[in-house]
Amino acid sequence: MSERPLIVQSDLTLLLDVHCPDSDSARSEISPFCELIRSPEHLHTFQLSSISLWNACSAGLDARSITGTLEKWSRFDIPETVTYFINDNCSRYGIISFLPLDGSFFTISFSNDRYRRQVLALKAVQNLIASQDDEIRVPMQHRGDLKVILTDNGFPVDDCIPLVKGLPLDISLRESESFSVRDYQKDSVKAFLGDGRPGLGYGVIVLPCGSGKTITGLAAMSEIKTSTLILAPNVAALHQWKRELLTKTTISEDDIGEYSADRKDIRKVTLCTYSMLVYRNTTDDEYHNFNAIASYPWGFVIYDEVHMLPAPVFRLSASLQSVYRLGLTATLIREDGREKEVFSLVGPKRYDVPWAELERQGFIATAYCHEIRISLSEDAELDYALAPRSRKIVIAAKNKSKLPVIEYLLERHQGQQILIIGQYIDQLEEIQKRFSFPLITGSMSNRRREELYQDFRDGRIQVLIVSKVANYAIDLPDASVAIQVSGTFGSRQEEAQRLGRILRPKSVDSHFYTLVTRHTSEEDFSLNRQKFLIEQGYKYEIVSWD
């Protein structure tokens, strides 16, 4: 095969042959203007899109340099459609700019009359504009919404409004022998902040589970040094952030506030869950919590597990458009396809690294994935055959024949820290009854949950049964085996997050077992669930139990 590593396709995807000697160089040169979407064993796929090109333009690239890079690495001629797409999209950037007016308003500047007419003709835009004579005035709180509308209509915005700095925050990292920021974490922060000019300072960093996203957030905080709101999916995650802040930065406990059901503390660094942020008593009520939090002079918002951003937060986050904002996640996939909204409201993806790459460098544990296929128990066969489609997956998932498999795996990995993860509480309770391990569910109090997590960390408990509350953002560094007994339909994100529970670096390799009832819809869903991880380079070993 030719030595050039890149194949540019007419559907705007780029295939990178990782076996070519120059593939790493090519990757680093194309990453600024396209997104990595899958990275299996031989050909990694990148996607060119309008948004990726506009982001590249906002970082200073132009059509010529982008096309030049492609021509440099491409194995074949660049299709005309691709060249046209790049030129067309890049030419649009810079025509529309947001410029500051005063603290409450900004203006839209057009360098092209035709665009001006087209944009101002949009009803949705007219609804957001305060006045429009010689100078268009737009209230600052509509900045995010307006950007979304313009982007959706093919008009990229060069946002030249400097980000608002909140209250100053004295914070530095406490690097030592046992803790230092890794190169890829530094690179990600650099990609996020750039040189500080308008157009940067907002976006999403995608790093594999267990690779230290929290540290990345802390590193960004230590650069920006301003009042920070940290949003996370659950209280356990908030406590994990607090622990990290106290152990790895110079910030004091007095500067950290928690806004939760138990406490309503707003301080220079405040931790809050998504659900708390958008909570209201009735649908007609105001978002009191949000109003209270949003009124504080924030300079930086961190969205932990940003892929979980619930719908109301999308709308409310629009009003937090003037500040630095960082989304952190391992899996920017939503089965509802709303990742575009994450880009529009939080910011574009600024940094991404293949999981396999970090595994190779030893920053995440080497994990082996196994799918164990088990026949449906005889007594459930007829029920399965007669059940409606939506019920079939439940019957298959709760297959009693999985119990002996669990027993076998527990024996095989005796002495190691094991998580048993499942979707259905009654199934998990049955496992608990059979093996007498502690079970953590959503109905358990936060305090009791934290106690059990700590016992697990300290090794006092070796096996923990967890429901989907433990899918995200809990730090269990020594878990090296995860046995997934059931999952949420075909959720790729859940599969990746569950694998993430055992990816923190440790002395032993990690094993992820997923138990699937063969020849049922669970097998089909399982194939979809595994897609993301396979695309990240993980291989599933399929084993037949019977």
Next chain:
Amino acid sequence: MNALETHLMTLEANEFLDTASLYLGPVSMPYNKHSLISSLVSFFSQPLVKENLISSITDEESRILSLVSCFQPVRQERLEALYTGAHAKSFTRCVRNLLKRTLLLFDEDHCLNLNSSLDYSAVLNAEVFSQSRKSEKRNVRLKETLKAFASVVNTEHMGASTHSQKRTVRAHQDAFVLLSPEETETLFSSFISACLSCGAMYIEAESVLIDKDRMLSFFSMSVNEIKAVLLAGGKADEQAMHLVALASELRAEEAIRFYRAVYEDADEDKEIYERLIKLDFIMSDDEECSQSDIIIQDDLSIRSTGTSPDSIIFLFSTVALVDRMLTYTISKESVKAAFDCKLSLDEIFSAIGECSGTMRTQLEDWRDQYDRICLYDCICLVTDERNARLIENLPLLQIHIIRKIGQNAFLFRKSTQAQWRRILVYSGFDMLGKTECEKEEESVEENNDETHSTVTSAFLLSQLPEHRQERSLQWKEKLEKAVNEKAGEENRQAYLDLLSSGCLLSPSQIVPGRIFPVARSASGFDYSQKLALIRQAVKDSCSLYEITYASGKVTGTIEELKKGSDDYILTLLTQEGKSIEFSVGLIFRIRQILS
């Protein structure tokens, strides 16, 4: 008898004598035709004559010869139809001259052919088609695109209706980036239609299914044969092949015009022309499939820059993208479709080559699931225990039994019912009853496997170079020198006329004192003689005339004589196709050029 002899034999007596005297000198009467033919053949086989023949070909003549080379053997009137108006007269005159010079020959059917003893490669070119050439050649990867279509049909269990076809192709439109949506739909529809016609696809239970062997046979054809099959709606016949050859270089409308002009059976099938116009976008594609390494990944994707003609990848996976790189995806549905096509697991593994254990296990698992239930379209024979033992032990029956499904029940092949019935009757089951069935079986016509034809490929226009090679005029200078040296004053002009018309090929033709027919001419000052000659010349479309005036001379055919306000005006059409008008009253000499 060789082609030249055949040609000479077909000439009328006067023409033959003219030819003989032109090249051999005066012919004495009575003459022996066979002897003269033999002498003429010798004359034309001289290397110098052959060389001069080729060198004498003008640009216009080379275009005509190029046309003939594409379509020979071809009737003169068919080619004439491609020329209109004044150009048609010029064409006729040129062909007459080329025949006289044996650059063109008539065969037994009075069709035009090139003289196969001459080497025309320096003079043939595609300029005759230059106005009609396709300005843009597209490579749509036709074969790979059609394989991709087949993969979609195989996986989707597409219905037979047009609506279902449209829905199916639209759902996969994103995979076909080399075509517009309209082109994809058009090509898809033509492909399905052709495959149904030739048996590569068939309809069963209202779904379109693939016959694996016929489909592979379809893709074993060359790209041009496949285009012909698409054009002809299922068969690659000669007509379709010729149209494909023309359309590979010419715009569809021009290709049809040329074809209808040249071929006698052209008017019979108008549907083929409509299809050609619709499918014009694939006609310049000439990429044959070439295999490259296949890249298989655990995300069940298969990628390659090209597949071999016998590749079966499209039978067990579904297209994701046809571009410089082909991308297919393996899925449960596509593998099931492969098994339905009677593709075995071993064949799939063989096509994939090296793959991970995970993929191997997954495919084996799907096969296992597929084999859980077996459906047979056959006849179930149920009997008692005693007769079951008998049936099990009759040797001649065994090849007709698919399997035993119970203690006393067997599945027998439907297709060989007549044979095993005879065996059973012969073995003592003479009260063997009629097969019970729900409805009458319909007799299934065997599809004639006429996917292939034995038609030889038509001449491809792309074999003609774009431009004529430049030739030296040395041959002319040498012969002109010979004329000046050998010919007398009285017939020097006549020899020079023969030289300019290409009929003087060898110094041996220059015979002093030779008598030539008198060429008509009129001097510049004799108005009435000029007018009379011009009137005759207008009716004579085959002769060339030379007009000499004060500042020069010009040669061409006299097209028209009309009355102006003060004088008669003659219109001369030059050999370059330019029209020039002269007032007859002007001082110029006009003379007929001998040819």
